[in-house]
Amino acid sequence: MLEMKSFHCACGNILYFDSTRCLRCQQDVGFDPLEDGMRRLKPSLRLCANGRMHGVCNWLLPADSPEAFCASCRLNRTIPDLSEGRNLRHWGLMEAAKRRVIRTLLNLGFRLPTLEEDPQDGLGFDILSTTLDPSATMGHLRGVITVSLEEADDTWRQINLQQLGEASRTLLGHFRHETGHFVWHRHLSRLAWDHPSRHAFREVFGNDSESYADALSRHYEQGAAPDWADHHISAYAASHPWEDWAETWAHYLQMVDGFETCDHLGIRGGGVNLPLVILPMESCTLPPGLTAHPGEDANFHAWLQRWICLAAVLNEISRSFGAPFLYPYIITPDVARKLRLAHHFAQMWAVRAFPGGAG
Ligand SMILES: [Zn+2]
């Protein structure tokens, strides 16, 4: 779906998104978001200040840029207290997950100004300990995404996963989920209630005028309905249409990133010998009132089928290692319909033309 990228050093060695040094030529390297590629450090490029000072960032910026921080780090409003023992390591894990989401959004064509640059449409991050500051809660509010530093602790996250009965809980998933609330706030919340996009949203995700606070307390008291998996990508998605959207959006970004990674590594989904469920074509069409780009429904259907195929391969491989399913999700026709709308909105909201078609 995104343009295929391969990360290579000038010496020809393969590099990865988080690489800071080429293991063949021993040169320092970093990621250049302007070029969407890995580069050797050279006089025209400089490492982000968070990389230089704290070793938590490998993104580059032009040497003559007035900015100290890269396109991802400059969105930070609050960072953890680095005098505390494990905070630096946990913050580094947070920033790595955040960079991955920021790259996906930039590649999709989203403009991501800071809140200072654009108080109306900007984005900011507060990354802090919600144990030390109980007034802060994970979530999104008016362009600010708050993420709890404790979530970078594997044990903490595992306990939350067990208690909430989740199939998967990752830092990357948190950031993707919260950007779902952010784009909803920026692109949908300000539209009139009867705008075709709002109408389509209700048609697919349900009536979002339902009290959010009531829905969440009901979810935490009673859990999701037994048949939630027929209609939602996760149990939490069943709590309220806004959470359904954020979970679906997170899943959409996961697919975009997953495909890009497979393309980068030359892994193709075709030719796999598995009896797969074929999604009905109508599950990949838009609700009434919205118009698809010509051929986009069929493109999306093919894209989703290929994804289901790749997911089955990933699960079989993880099973052969005795590990839990790497992809513990089921894409039902209802879920496909939601992902289709997320794809449509992503195309609509991107500032530049969407790169290429699906596939
Ligand atoms: Zn090299």
Ligand SMILES: [Zn+2]
């Ligand atoms: Zn940075």
Ligand SMILES: [Zn+2]
């Ligand atoms: Zn949420």
